Amino acid sequence: MLSDADKELNSAVEKFSHFIPSIILHHGKDCCVMAHEWFKALDISFLIDGSIYSAPSWIRSQWKWGGMDWPLFWCQVPDLKTLDCGALAALSCEAFRQRGLSVFSVQLIQRFSLHDAYHWDRKWAEKGLLSNWISGSLVYHEACAVLIGPNQVRVWDPTDNTWLRPSQCGGYATTVAVRFVAEGYPAKIDVLKWEYLVIPSNTWIKIC
Amino acid sequence: MAKEQRRLVIYISGLYSGPNPSPGVGIARSLRAAYPNATLVGVDYSNRSSGLHWVDFDEIWLQRPWDELDLKEYATQIKRILKGGALWISGLDLETIWLADELAEHPNLLVPPVSALNQVKKPAIPACEGMPVKIPPFIPTSVSERDLYTFCRKHGWPVWVKGPWYQARLVRSWREVKAACAELAETWATSTLFLQKHIVGREESIAFAAYRGELLDAVYMEKRDITPEGKTWAGHISRVPSDLLDPLRSVIQHLEWTGGAELEMMRDGEGDLWLLEWNPRFPAWIHGSTIAGYNFPALLVERATGIPYVTSEPQSPEFTRVVLEVPARAEYPLPPLPEPHPGQSILILKHPSGMPTLAKRLRNTAASIIIKRTPDTIELVKKDDExxxxxxxxxxxxxxxIDLKLxxxxxxxKWLFFESVAYFLFESMARASNQTTVPIVKAAYSVKTNPDARFLDLARQFGFLAETISQKEIDKAVSRGFTMEQIVLNGPGKWWPDGRRRRAPLHALFCDSIEEFENVLKVIQTDHPLSQIIGVRIRPPQIVSRFGIPVASFDAFRKLVQLVKILPSGYKLGIHFHIPSSEIGLQAWWRLFDSMLNWGKAIEAASGRKIQVIDIGGGFFPEDLQMEIQTRISHLRRSALRALPGLEEIILEPGKALTxxxxxxxxxxxxxxxxxxxxxxxxxxxxxxxxxxxxxxxxxxxxxxxxxxxxxxxxxxxxxxxxxxxxxxxxxxxxxxxxxxxxxxxxxxxxxxxxxxxxxxxxxxxx
The missing domain is CATH 2.40.37.10 (Lyase, Ornithine Decarboxylase; Chain A, domain 1)
Incomplete structure (x- = not known):
C-alpha cells in the first residue's frame, strides 16, 4: 500500500520523466562567442583558492533566481538579471567543464510545501510562464554533478549555492528523487557514486 | 541503578554560554539525560558566566577569578573532592592543562595526561602524524619581521594571527598583522603567537570520548550554521569515516587519552582535510551529538565508574541552537554591568572564563612547559637564499x-644611495630577462617608483624600457637618454599636464578606460600614430582596483572587443595588468597571471585579433623578484605563449623590487x-x-x-x-x-x- 507521499512522488516522477536537462544554445555567431568567452574568463578569475574543484559560487551573485523564457542563447545570458535553476545549472556545468572536469546534469525532485508552490505558481504566471515544474508540494530542480574520482561525483546546486548531500532525507527542501544524465560522456558510465549512494545513470531514483 | 546514580557526583567546569560558549552546559544536559539522579556541580570563575543559571546543575561551585585564586589551595580542594569519589570534567583548555599538571592522572579526573597535551598543542599538533590530515603552514612570530612578511607574501593574504590557546585574527595587510600581534600579545601576555595560512573550505569536526587510551566513540560534525566568530551554531552529525577513525584510534591509544576532545578541521576544494586545532575537552556543541544518539559525556562517566547510563533514542542527526531566556538563580544575582573604562565608548566584556588571566599565572608553573612550548615543526620561510x-x-x-667622520x-x-645594490638588482633582472626567442621579454623600469637619475641611468644602461604615467615622466626619461621607442605610457592621467603633445611614437601605450581607448583610436586613425603597440589595462574581476577596464562587466567587455576589432592592422595589440604581488601574495599573483591570460584568450576569440604584447608586473618584493619571478621566467613565457600563440613580447615591470x-x-x-x-x-x-x-x-x-x-x-x-x-x-x-x-x-x-x-x-x- 503506497503512502500519499509515495503516490505524489510517483506522479511527479512520471510528470518530470520527459524533462531533459537545460542547455544553453549557441547561435554559432560572434554574439554568442563573445558572451561565452566572457563567461569562461570570468569563471577562471574567481578561482580564488586555485582549485578547479571550487564551486562557481560567483554565478549566483551575478544572477538572481526566478522565472525566465526558454530557449536561452549564450548571447542573452550576460544581459539577463534572472535565471532559473536550469540555466544556473547549465552555467555551472559549463564552468566546471571548461576547467577540464567531467560533469553531468543532475535532475532532482525536491519537497517543499503547497504554500510555497502557490507562491511560485503565481510568480511564474505573472511573467506569463508555465509552472509545469511544480507538482503539488514537489518541484523539479536542476544541479550539476562533478566527477571527483572513479565514478564518484559531488553535486553542486547553484541556486542555493551549496554542495548537495544525499544524507538529508525527508522534510522541507530536501531531495527525494534524482536522475544523473550521463549521456554524451565519452566513456560509458552506468552508475555514479554520490557519497554513499550508488545511482544508475539516466534513471530517476527515489532516494528518500 | 538509581541508588548508584545518586552516589554519582560530577563537577563540570566552563559554563559560559554566550556566542562563544564553553561546553559545560552541553555536558550537563547530556549527563542529566543519562544520569537523572546524579549530582551535577557547575564550576566557573565569574558570576557573569551565564551557564551558572542552567537548570541541570544541582549545585554551583563558584570560584573567585583566576587572578585571585590561590592555586595551591584550589588544587588541594579539588584533590579532596576527587578523593571523595566525585568526577571532574573540565570544559576549559587551560584549566585542563593545569589540572593535568597539578593532579597528575587522578583516576577521577577525566582529563588527558600532560604527555598527551604536549602532543596536541597547536599549531604543529604532532599527534596527528599518521592521520589523513594536513597541518596548514605556520610560523611563530618570534622570527624576524622580514621572515613573517615573507610568509605572508608566500602564502598570500589573508593569513591568521593566532594566540597560544584561543583567539585568532584574520589579517589582510602587514599593518593588520602588527595590530593583531600587539592585541593578542597584550591579551595573553605572551609573545608566543604564530601566523598560519588561511585555508578556504568547509568546517568539519570530530568529537570523541576516550578513557586511558581506549577510544569509546567518535562522531563527525559538519557545520550547518556558524556565528560571526566562526563558532558552531548548527550541525549535522554522522559516523566518522573509517579512513579517519582507524588512525585516530591508534593515536588515542598512543596518547593514553582520557576525556573528551574535538578536532577542528577544514576541508578544502580538493577534498583534503586540514587540522586546525585539537581541543583537549568536549566541544561546546557536544549535546548536539547526544541528540544524534551519541552521548559521549555519559559514555566517559560510565567507563570511568562502571555505572551504566540511561540510553535515549536518537532524536535527529542534526541540531541547532536557539536563544533561550532562563530564570537566573536567586543565590547568584546577576551583577550590574561595570562602567566602561575611561575612553571606551562601549562596554566590552571579554573572556568571562578568565582564560587570559590563567594563562598569565601559568607562565610561572610547570604547566607553562605546554603553554610556552615552541612549535616543533615549522614550515620555515626559505631563508638565506643565495x-x-x-x-x-x-x-x-x-x-x-659610510664614513663616520662624515x-x-x-x-x-639624509638619503643614502647604495650603488652596488642598485647595480646588482638591475643587472640580475637584465640577465634573467635576456630572452632572444619569441616571445621576447623586455624588462621595464617604472619611473614613478623612484625617478632618481641614478636608477634611470642604470635602467637605460641595461636596456630596460621606461614605464611612465605622465608627460612629465616622459620628459624625465628622455632627459636621461631614453628614446621614445623605449618608453611605455600607461595610467589614468598619462596626458597630463600638456595633452597630446606631438612626439615620436612610443614603444607601447596602454589605455586605462574604454573612453581613452576610443579617443586613442580616433587619434591614430586621423592624426598621429602615438605608439607601435596599443593596448588596454585590464581590471581583474577578483581584485579591488580603480585601474583599467572592468571586464567583469559584460558591457565593458563587449565595448572593448568592438574597439579591438577596429584597431588598424598595422598596430600591435597589447594587454596590461599590474598588481603588486606583495599586496595579494605570490600564489594569488600567479593565479591572477593565469586569469589575465584567459582574458587575453577571450579577447582574441571574441575579436579575432591576436594579442601580441602583454605588460605585467606592478610591484614585487625584492626577494620575490629574485627567487620567484626571475627564476620562473621560462615558465612564464611558456604559459603565456600556450594561451596566446601570437604573443611576441612580454614587458615585465617589477616596480619597487629594483629600488x-x-x-x-x-x-x-x-x-x-x-x-x-x-x-x-x-x-x-x-x-x-x-x-x-x-x-x-x-x-x-x-x-x-x-x-x-x-x-x-x-x-x-x-x-x-x-x-x-x-x-x-x-x-x-x-x-x-x-x-x-x-x-x-x-x-x-x-x-x-x-x-x-x-x-x-x-x-x-x-x-
Whole structure:
C-alpha cells in the first residue's frame, strides 16, 4: 500500500520523466562567442583558492533566481538579471567543464510545501510562464554533478549555492528523487557514486 | 541503578554560554539525560558566566577569578573532592592543562595526561602524524619581521594571527598583522603567537570520548550554521569515516587519552582535510551529538565508574541552537554591568572564563612547559637564499663604507644611495630577462617608483624600457637618454599636464578606460600614430582596483572587443595588468597571471585579433623578484605563449623590487626616553614624511655605533622609534630591540626605503 507521499512522488516522477536537462544554445555567431568567452574568463578569475574543484559560487551573485523564457542563447545570458535553476545549472556545468572536469546534469525532485508552490505558481504566471515544474508540494530542480574520482561525483546546486548531500532525507527542501544524465560522456558510465549512494545513470531514483 | 546514580557526583567546569560558549552546559544536559539522579556541580570563575543559571546543575561551585585564586589551595580542594569519589570534567583548555599538571592522572579526573597535551598543542599538533590530515603552514612570530612578511607574501593574504590557546585574527595587510600581534600579545601576555595560512573550505569536526587510551566513540560534525566568530551554531552529525577513525584510534591509544576532545578541521576544494586545532575537552556543541544518539559525556562517566547510563533514542542527526531566556538563580544575582573604562565608548566584556588571566599565572608553573612550548615543526620561510644573501652582503658593504667622520656632520635626515645594490638588482633582472626567442621579454623600469637619475641611468644602461604615467615622466626619461621607442605610457592621467603633445611614437601605450581607448583610436586613425603597440589595462574581476577596464562587466567587455576589432592592422595589440604581488601574495599573483591570460584568450576569440604584447608586473618584493619571478621566467613565457600563440613580447615591470633595497634613510637620534619597565622610546629627526611607506612592509634599521661599527636592530623587542613630527601617527618602528648604548646624536638608518618611501616623501613640519 503506497503512502500519499509515495503516490505524489510517483506522479511527479512520471510528470518530470520527459524533462531533459537545460542547455544553453549557441547561435554559432560572434554574439554568442563573445558572451561565452566572457563567461569562461570570468569563471577562471574567481578561482580564488586555485582549485578547479571550487564551486562557481560567483554565478549566483551575478544572477538572481526566478522565472525566465526558454530557449536561452549564450548571447542573452550576460544581459539577463534572472535565471532559473536550469540555466544556473547549465552555467555551472559549463564552468566546471571548461576547467577540464567531467560533469553531468543532475535532475532532482525536491519537497517543499503547497504554500510555497502557490507562491511560485503565481510568480511564474505573472511573467506569463508555465509552472509545469511544480507538482503539488514537489518541484523539479536542476544541479550539476562533478566527477571527483572513479565514478564518484559531488553535486553542486547553484541556486542555493551549496554542495548537495544525499544524507538529508525527508522534510522541507530536501531531495527525494534524482536522475544523473550521463549521456554524451565519452566513456560509458552506468552508475555514479554520490557519497554513499550508488545511482544508475539516466534513471530517476527515489532516494528518500 | 538509581541508588548508584545518586552516589554519582560530577563537577563540570566552563559554563559560559554566550556566542562563544564553553561546553559545560552541553555536558550537563547530556549527563542529566543519562544520569537523572546524579549530582551535577557547575564550576566557573565569574558570576557573569551565564551557564551558572542552567537548570541541570544541582549545585554551583563558584570560584573567585583566576587572578585571585590561590592555586595551591584550589588544587588541594579539588584533590579532596576527587578523593571523595566525585568526577571532574573540565570544559576549559587551560584549566585542563593545569589540572593535568597539578593532579597528575587522578583516576577521577577525566582529563588527558600532560604527555598527551604536549602532543596536541597547536599549531604543529604532532599527534596527528599518521592521520589523513594536513597541518596548514605556520610560523611563530618570534622570527624576524622580514621572515613573517615573507610568509605572508608566500602564502598570500589573508593569513591568521593566532594566540597560544584561543583567539585568532584574520589579517589582510602587514599593518593588520602588527595590530593583531600587539592585541593578542597584550591579551595573553605572551609573545608566543604564530601566523598560519588561511585555508578556504568547509568546517568539519570530530568529537570523541576516550578513557586511558581506549577510544569509546567518535562522531563527525559538519557545520550547518556558524556565528560571526566562526563558532558552531548548527550541525549535522554522522559516523566518522573509517579512513579517519582507524588512525585516530591508534593515536588515542598512543596518547593514553582520557576525556573528551574535538578536532577542528577544514576541508578544502580538493577534498583534503586540514587540522586546525585539537581541543583537549568536549566541544561546546557536544549535546548536539547526544541528540544524534551519541552521548559521549555519559559514555566517559560510565567507563570511568562502571555505572551504566540511561540510553535515549536518537532524536535527529542534526541540531541547532536557539536563544533561550532562563530564570537566573536567586543565590547568584546577576551583577550590574561595570562602567566602561575611561575612553571606551562601549562596554566590552571579554573572556568571562578568565582564560587570559590563567594563562598569565601559568607562565610561572610547570604547566607553562605546554603553554610556552615552541612549535616543533615549522614550515620555515626559505631563508638565506643565495640571491638574498648576495643582496644583503652588498648592503652590508655599502653600510661599511659610510664614513663616520662624515656621518658626524651628516645633514640628516639624509638619503643614502647604495650603488652596488642598485647595480646588482638591475643587472640580475637584465640577465634573467635576456630572452632572444619569441616571445621576447623586455624588462621595464617604472619611473614613478623612484625617478632618481641614478636608477634611470642604470635602467637605460641595461636596456630596460621606461614605464611612465605622465608627460612629465616622459620628459624625465628622455632627459636621461631614453628614446621614445623605449618608453611605455600607461595610467589614468598619462596626458597630463600638456595633452597630446606631438612626439615620436612610443614603444607601447596602454589605455586605462574604454573612453581613452576610443579617443586613442580616433587619434591614430586621423592624426598621429602615438605608439607601435596599443593596448588596454585590464581590471581583474577578483581584485579591488580603480585601474583599467572592468571586464567583469559584460558591457565593458563587449565595448572593448568592438574597439579591438577596429584597431588598424598595422598596430600591435597589447594587454596590461599590474598588481603588486606583495599586496595579494605570490600564489594569488600567479593565479591572477593565469586569469589575465584567459582574458587575453577571450579577447582574441571574441575579436579575432591576436594579442601580441602583454605588460605585467606592478610591484614585487625584492626577494620575490629574485627567487620567484626571475627564476620562473621560462615558465612564464611558456604559459603565456600556450594561451596566446601570437604573443611576441612580454614587458615585465617589477616596480619597487629594483629600488627598495638600494636606498636607506639616515636619521639622527634626538632623544632617548627610558622607562623603568625597560621600554625605550627613541625620537629621531626622520619621520613618516620621509618614510610614508613605513607601515606597508618591514624595514630593517641599522644603528651606526660611534666607534665605527654598526648593528642591525633586532625584532621583536619592547621599544619603539618615533619620528620628529608632532603627529600621533609618526611612529617609525615598534616592538624593536633598542640597545641601551644608543645615545642622542647617533645615526639610525632605515633600510629598504628606496622605492615609494623615497618617491612619495613630502616636505612637512619644515616651516
Amino acid at each position: 640571491s638574498d644573501t648576495a643582496l644583503w652582503n652588498l648592503i652590508r658593504v655599502e653600510i661599511d663604507r 656621518s658626524a656632520k651628516l645633514d640628516t635626515p 627598495q633595497p638600494a636606498m636607506g634613510l639616515a636619521t639622527r637620534v634626538l632623544e632617548m626616553r627610558r622607562s623603568v619597565s625597560g621600554t625605550t622610546e627613541v625620537v629621531v629627526d626622520g619621520s613618516i614624511a620621509e618614510l610614508p611607506d613605513i607601515w606597508h612592509y618591514p624595514h630593517r634599521v641599522v644603528w651606526m655605533r660611534p666607534e665605527g661599527s654598526w648593528k642591525l636592530l633586532e625584532q621583536p623587542g619592547t621599544s619603539r622609534i618615533m619620528g620628529r613630527l608632532c603627529m600621533e601617527g609618526d611612529i617609525l618602528a615598534e616592538n624593536i630591540n633598542v640597545p641601551r648604548e644608543i645615545r642622542k646624536g647617533d645615526i639610525l638608518i632605515f633600510l629598504d626605503s628606496g622605492s615609494y618611501d623615497r618617491s612619495m616623501s613630502y616636505a612637512f613640519g619644515r616651516g
